[in-house]
Amino acid sequence: xxxxxxxxxxxxxxxxxxxxxxxxxxxxxxxxxxxxxxxxxxxxxxxxxxxxxxxxxxxxxxxxxxxxxxxxxxxxxxxxxxxxxxxxxxxxxxxxxxxxxxxxxxxxxxxxxxxxxxxxxxxxxxxxxxxxxxxxxxxxxxxxxxxxxxxxxxxxxxxxxxxxxxxxxxxxxxxxxxxxxxxx
Numbered sequence: 311x312x313x314x315x316x317x318x319x320x321x322x323x324x325x326x327x328x329x330x331x332x333x334x335x336x337x338x339x340x341x342x343x344x345x346x347x348x349x350x351x352x353x354x355x356x357x358x359x360x361x362x363x364x365x366x367x368x369x370x371x372x373x374x375x376x377x378x379x380x381x382x383x384x385x386x387x388x389x390x391x392x393x394x395x396x397x398x399x400x401x402x403x404x405x406x407x408x409x410x411x412x413x414x415x416x417x418x419x420x421x422x423x424x425x426x427x428x429x430x431x432x433x434x435x436x437x438x439x440x441x442x443x444x445x446x447x448x449x450x451x452x453x454x455x456x457x458x459x460x461x462x463x464x465x466x467x468x469x470x471x472x473x474x475x476x477x478x479x480x481x482x483x484x485x486x487x488x489x490x491x492x493x494x
Contacts, residue, residue, distance in 0.1 A: 319343050319374070321406040325398045336382050340374045341390060342399065344381065356391075356426065360384030392427065396441070396457045407451060416447040416482045419472065421465040442468045444476060466491070 322339040329338070347370075348354075348362040363370065363381040371379050382390070419442065427439035437460055444454040454475055456468040465488060473483075 316406060318346060318406045321402040322346075322399075324402050324405075326395055328393050328395065335378065335380075336376070336386070338390075338394075340376060341382055341387075342394070343374065344370055345387060345391070346403075356384040356388045359387050363387075388426070392439070396455050400452065400455045404451070404453070415449075415453075415480070416484070417444045417453065417476070418447065418484045419444050419469055420486060421468065423460070437462075440465065440468070442472055444472060 319339055322342045325338060325342065327334075327338040344363055345359060348359040351362060353359050353362040360383055367379065367381045370376070370381060421440050421442040424439045424441060440458055440460055442456045442458070442465060443452045445451070446453050454472050456472040458465075458468045469485065
């Protein structure tokens with residue numbers, strides 16, 4: 311696999327910032343790169359990411375040339391990850407990694423609910439965020455992702471949207487039995 315000559319930060323700058331300009335304390339690309347560094351270091355939960363950033367704040371501020379010497383809290387990280395454009399983020403990450411577009415790939419498609427996104431947990435209108443991802447066996451990378459709210463959409467329609475973006479010949483797909491239905 312070819313290595314990318316473009317930096318992670320440059321790729322993350324392509325992700326659109328959903329936040330209002332007023333009150334923005336940390337640049338989106340730099341914050342996302344801090345999150346990536348944390349996760350690559352084994353700190354994946356919101357509070358763990360917050361602790362990683364706090365414990366490494368001086369190095370991060372220096373390396374990322376931040377104006378502030380402070381780093382985002384785990385609450386800011388949670389809000390950012392809940393609202394960031396996942397498709398744009400995945401595309402930027404794939405560009406940085408340099409994933410080649412080739413046929414003959416084996417993709418496993420599955421949906422997983424995201425912990426800590428449950429809303430209205432105490433009644434029957436419970437809602438949570440689900441990510442449906444297409445994982446490539448050969449590269450070990452997630453190639454496509456579709457995000458949806460459980461209360462507004464189903465995994466079936468999300469998989470169909472994901473498959474429409476994967477219209478390539480030579481793909482071997484594995485999906486769960488939920489997707490073995492006749493279209494009506």
